Structure formats: structure tokens, C-alpha cells
Amino acid sequence: MLMFYLVNWPDRDIQRYSWQVISQTISIFCAVLLFQGCNGLVEEHFIKGSTPPMEVAVDMGQMLFWLTCMQIVLAITSGALSEFFGAENNMEKVELNVKSWSVLFSHVAGFATINAWGSIQQEYLNGSALQALLIVPVGYFGLLIIYHFFDVVREQISHMDDGEKDEYEMKWDEETEEAENDVAGLSLSFLTVQALRYGISGILPNQEGIESWSDAISHSSRQCHILMGCGVVFFMLSLSVVNAERLLEETSQRMERVIEILNNYFTFGLSWCLFYGVRWGISATQFTDENALLMVSIALFLSVVSFLMIFVLDKVEDNHLFGEDSEIAEGATEKMISGLGILIGFSWEQSFDTAVDVVAIGLKHDCPPLISKMVMSVILVLIVFPAWRVYILPMERELCEETTEEGAQKALLKRYAQQHFELFVQHATSEDDLDRAHLLMKRHRRNAHGLPHPGHGIPGGLKHLMVTSSGIQEVDAPEEHDKNARD
Template identity: 30%
Template sequence: MAEEEEEFTEVDIGCSWTLTGALIFAMIIFYFVNWPDDDIKRYTWSIINTTLSIFVAVMSFQGCEEVLMEFVIHPILGAFPTGSAAIARVLCGFGVFLGWLAVAHLVIAWFAGLVCNSEDASKLMERKWVVADAMRGDHGEEVPVANVVQGHHSKGIASVKGVEVFVSSRAVLHEGYERRTKCWAMLFAHMAGFAMISAGGDLQHWDPFMSSPAYSWLAVVICALFLLLIFSFTARCLYQEGGEFAEARKLYKEEGKDAEDDIFCLAVSFLCVQSLRFTFSGSLPSKLGFYHSVETEARQATALYVSAVAMVVVMVVTALFLRGECVNARLKSLIVGTASMGFAWCVLFGTRAFFDSWSFLEEKKITPATIEGRVLLAMAASLFSCAVIVVLDKIEDGLQDSDGEQLHKLLKNIITGLSILIGFTWEHTFDGCVEAMSSLWSDKLLGKLTMTLTIVVIVVPAWRRFILAKVVDLQKMQHEKKGAQAKIQDGYAQPMSEGSSSEEESTARLMC
């Protein structure tokens, strides 16, 4: 008797496509993180790093905001406030943002060592020998000086349990402060950025500003000026160098300014694209960027892709051709960062609109309204970013000698923009998964918060200890490589000065 053919449901087919796609996607990422080219490897790790930060920050902020709305804002002002209650809702949004900004600065100061610092400042920059072999389980662990059998400057060989391993001399305590500060600065900066997006969205959806696209753009200008005013205050009152804990103050200033720049670029770029979509369609999207009508989404896909190209043009022109005498350096950085993230938002919403209007996906019931469709959109965005990484590497290899520093900053902003694109597509996917699973709970909010907390507790330690640490190491390796190349060029350009060491020159050549 012939074996009966198994019948598969739509859920079975959807799970099969998802698992197969996930396997292929994971292997592609594996290829990229082990690529022979150091630049591609660094770009890939940077995107993974920023993507995870955005993913965790979005889920954490949304959980906190839902609790705030459920138990504070809605009971006091109502779910759909009007009149003076609507004004109070807008002011509450900006107040919540200021609260998140204050928390971000406090966290950065704490991990930088400015708050309750019990460490001896003289030991902060003390260098110690550590294992420098990423394939070993004890990578980064301290090695006693007596075990170092051959060492010169920052690199050497040591005997560990009878085996010779590569070691490097590093300021372990300072690097620990730096890594922890960078981790929590990124996370809380993104959460503050989403708080500003929420506040700006409340302003854009207030009746006077949602009456026309022009007034919606005015709301964007108000938010940008508000942020610049706040940041000028923090620059004047909080960022001081020198004195006691000089290294901690320097680290706090560096990470604090980077956090503020991320907040500005993230919030203003999203609000700009919201107003841009309002201009194209005549209808303002929701605070999260969605339309209730699929037809409204579909009409603006092409316009959003054209806008994405325009954002790239603004970014390149500002970064490479707008010199310091024309605009303040930090303002220039904010323009480039905002344009790069604006590019990501345009591609994200344009692709979502394209997928919504694609009849093939609609027939197969895998539009972005479904979990399978969200996974497909996230994978498409991720693969697009992988292709862009290869193109960026070719551009950097061809142009790095002409304007290396400006090009490096530009590429860094593009990487951040790609991270926004990937981070939000995957966050939207997992948010749908969390909502689907929480629907099984009697208290859906409690279920969603529980699963969100579980994801955060699992992801954050792994991200900080392994992925962020990898990115920091790769960036330092690139810095050392550039320094070695500069020494070689100086050596070719001029004769070696008296007393200079030929050993240092050979070391520089070796590092390259």
C-alpha cells in the first residue's frame, strides 16, 4: 500500500519558508563576519552592534511607554485628549524625553567613573599583559609579567599553561570603563531618541500641526531647535575637562556628545520623513509610521526611494565638500547623520509600501501585515545592507588616500543608517512575535512586558561582552594599522632621524 502523501497547512508552509530563509541568512552573515577583508569584517560587526542596540532600545522603550500610558497618561488625560488636555499631552511627551535624557547622562557619568569612583586614578592607565588570541576561551584575561617570554612595546608572547600564546599590553581598567560606558551610552541614547520621536509625534499630531504638511514641517523645526538648545546647555554646564578624574571627564564628554548626536539624528530624521510622507500622500502617518490604508502606503513607494537618493546626495555633499569655514563642525556632523538616518527611514517605509502593494505577496498572504511578511522584509533589508557593505569597501579602497578622514566619517554614518534600517525591520518582526505570544495571556500587557524583559536580559550581556567588544577591538586594530602606515610613509618621505629605532620601523611594517 502506497504511503499517503502528507498534507501541509499554510502555517507549515510559512514556517518552512521562514526556517529555510533564516538558515541561508545566518550563513551569509557568517561569511561576512569572517571575510578576508578587514574593512568588510569591521563594517559587518558595526552593523550587528548598532542593530542590536536599536533592537533592544526600541523594545525596552515601548514597554516602558506602554506602562506609562496605561497607568499614568491615559487615566489622567484620556486616550484621545482634546483642547487643553492635548496640550498637556504634548508637554508630557517633552517632559518624558527630558527624563530619559537625564537618565542617559547619569548612566554615562556613572560608567565613565565620575559618580562614586573609588578607583585610583594612577592605576586607570596602567598597562597589563593579556591574552590576544580571539580563538582561545581566555582571550582578554590577564597574564602575569613573569610568564611573558618575549615582549616588545605592546605585543609579545607568553607561556600560558605550558603553551606559547600571543599577548598584548593594554590598559585593562581604562578599556573596561570605556566599553561599559559605550554600551550603556548607546542603549540609553537610543531610548532617549525614541522618547524624542514620541514627543515630536505628539506635536505633529496636535490639531494645529496636522492640518497641513507645512505645519507638520514647522513641528520638525521646533523639535530640532529644542534639541539644539538643550545640547548647548549641556555643553556649557556638563562637559568640563581636566582637574580630578581627567580621564573619566574626557570619556564622559566624548560619549555624552556622541549620545546627543545620535538622539538628534534619530529623532529629527524620523520626523522629517513623517512630514515628507505627509507631503506625498496628503495624510500624516501614525506616530509609529503606519497608515491604516494600504493604498496610501503603495502610492508613495517610488517617491520615498527618490527621497532616499536625495538624502545620500545631501550626505555626500555635506561630508566631502562643505568645509569647516562654511558650517560648524558639530552642525555638519548632525546634518550628515540626519541625512544618513533619513535615507534608512525612506528605504524602510518605501520597501514596506512596495511589499504591501505587491500582488504576489498578497496572494501568498505574506505581506508585512503577517509575521512571515515581516521576516521577509527584515531579510531583504539585511541582504541589501550586505550588498552595500561590499560597495562601501570598494569605494573606501579607491578613495581613502584622497580624503581619508572625511570619508571614514561618512562611511560610519552610512553604517549607522543601515543599522537603523535593519534594526527596525527586525524589531517590527519580533514585536509582532511578542504580541502574538502575549495574546495567550489573560493580561496581555503583563505577557508582553515579561517576554520583552526576557529578551533584554538575554541579549544585552551577550551584546556587550562579545559583539561590542569585537567592534572596539576592530576599531583599535584599524587605528593601529593607520598609525603604522603613517610611520612607513614618513620613513619614505624623510631620512630616519638620529636616535630613531630601526626596530620600530620594522614593527610598523609588520603591523601593516
């Protein structure tokens, strides 16, 4: 019920942030369910009882599998392979299709990448926090090599038919690179926070970031504050990247990509640090010994605190408390709100994942936990993903587009259209008011879409008259008409 209040809040910015949080939470939820279900089967049949090199090899192969699937799915949904699978003529539908699959597979591939580089961190770089941190540059350059290979393949496929890249092939390339940047930011930030947690507490969590119960409740308040302080450092570094991006207006495509990866890296790092810092603090209270209840409590606490912070930051931005033209303050506000949204998504994803584990264990006498977890994951994704794709993602994109000049014009047009509709359904509205409202609606529509006045091209010297129920009135001529008359 609280979500109904938020998505219908009078402030459009609050509506936008609310839909973004819902969208991020559900996309992460679907991705984790898919990956965890598949990874459980892989661990049972290929990794269990094997040597560390074999485990690393299998995890790396799983990462490459999901990255390849991401490339193929985006190629199909973007229409780049239209000669084999057909293409959607409506570009808006193409963008929505490719965005939905891009978000889902980038998160799945991101968690697979965490698992792959995390296995190296667990097996070979677990001697100290500095050793654990070495996986970050190794993972970064490893991903760059993989991305370069996929980029070469995309270029060859794009030029295979006519030697040129059409708009669908360009969309494929654009969305795939954006998804790859998300994968890098998500995975590398998690590995960094793993090393930070190791350095602060002396305990290296497992590949999924989970500690034993005795370790989870042993962290002091000082350790919690240090980890959350690291999140503040990530936030400050993200602002420096935003400022560097503004200063370097003309940069190479490769440099732009590095900046985008750093952007994602610091934003995700902020969310991971805040999440695990709060988790340490709440776990240390030992108010429950049930992991499911603990995770739901953490998710509720983070959701309430994060939304309160979002309200405060939105008011700060709306009232220009840092100045009318303070781009740095505006960028800081947007970054913090983005990080808080991802934080809420992470917290509920952990709750969902824990809940599925609890149900699977409860059914172990009737069905092996791995099978029941895989079946539940598939069923839940089949129910949740279409609803997210058809209803939630379009609403999020519509509200996000309102932040652009063109989107703001269309949003204004929709509000005028709603007012026009209300005039029509009210029986007390006079015909004269409806006539005037219709003419105003046409003017707003021309302004929103940049359409010329229908009087364009009419010779000068003509009077423009409007016929109403109260008589004939002279109205202003279009700008084009005035210009012709002056000429």
C-alpha cells in the same frame, strides 16, 4: 548561518561591516524593547483618556526622564563620579563600558524624543505636510536648549572637586555629547520622513510611523519611488556635509556639533526613506495579511539587498574605481554603507517589535498585554544586552580601530602572532625556523607599539650577532646604533 559566513569573510572590511550591522541591530532592538515596554505603561496609566495638552506634557516629561537617565548612567560608567561610585583604572575598559551604555541610552532617549515631538506633530501640526515639517526646527532648537542645560550641569560637576577636568570627566563630556548628537539625528530625521510620507501619500502615520492596514496596502509604485528618491537626496546632502567638514578644518566646537548632528540626520534620513519606501512597495503586493510575516519578509529582503550593495561598494572602494586619492568617493562609499547598516537594523527592529506584540496578544487571556510585553522586554534585554556588551561590541570596536594607523599596526601584529603560533603547534617546524620567527615577532611588536630597539644607547662600533643552530650570523644594527656610529 549566513551571518557566520559574513563575520568570517576573508575581507576584513566585510567582517567589520557585518559586525557593525549586528551591533546596530541588537542595540536598536534592546532600546526599542525598553522604551516600548515603559511607554505602554505610561500610556495606560497617565495618557489614556486625557486631553491632548496632557498627552504632550507626559510625553515631554518621558523624554526628559530618559535624557536625564542617559546623563547619569554615562557619568557613572565613565568614572566622572569616581568619588561616589569608584573608578576603573583601565581606560580601555572605561571606554568600552561607557560606549555600550551610551549606545543603548542614546537609542532609548532617541525613541522617547521621537515620541515627544511626534505627539506635538500629531496633535497640533497635522493640517498639512508643511505644518508637520515645522516640528523639525522646533525639535532642533528645543533639544539645543535642553543640551545646553545639561552641558552647564556637567561643567559644574566636573569642576566641583578640584576645579579641573580629568580624563574621566572629559570622557563623560565627549561620550555624552556624541550620544546627544545621535538622539537629535535619529529623532529629527524620523519626524522629517513622517512629513515627507504625509506629503507624498496624504496620510500622516501615527507617532510610531505605523499606518492602518488599508492605508499601508494602498500606496502606488510611484509613491514608493518618490520616497526612495528622497532617500537619495538625503544621501547627497550627507556628502555635502562631509565635504564641508573637510573644508572647514578649524571650526568652533559649536559648529562641529552642528555638523555632526547634520551628519547623523542625513544618514538616518536615508535609512528611514529606504525602509518605508520598500515597506510601501512590499505591502502593496498584498502577498499576506499577517503583519508579522510582512515585517520579517521586509527585513529579509532589505538584509539581502543591503549586503549585496555593501559587497559591491566595498569592491569599488578596494579597487579605487573612482581614483586612488578620491576622498569624495571614499566618503560617499562609507556613508552609503553606514546608511545600509542602519537600514538593516531598523528593519529587524520592526520585526522584533511586531513579534513581541503578537506574543503579548496571544497571552492576553493569561496576562494583560502591557504586563506581558514589559516582562518579555526586560527578560530579553537582560539576556541580549550582556552578550552584546561582552562579545559583539568589543569585536566591532576592534575591527573599526583597524581603519586607523595604530589599529592597523596592531592588527598586523595579531596576524604575525597567529602565524607564529601556527609554527609552534606544527611538529615539523625546526628549531632554527622558530628562532628566526621569534626574532621577527619581536621586531613586529616593536614596530606596532613604537618601542625602541633594546640596543638603544649601546655605543657604536659593536657588531650585532645572531646565534642559530646553523652557526653565528652577523645582523644589521638598530638605526639608533648606526646613528651613534656615524656621530
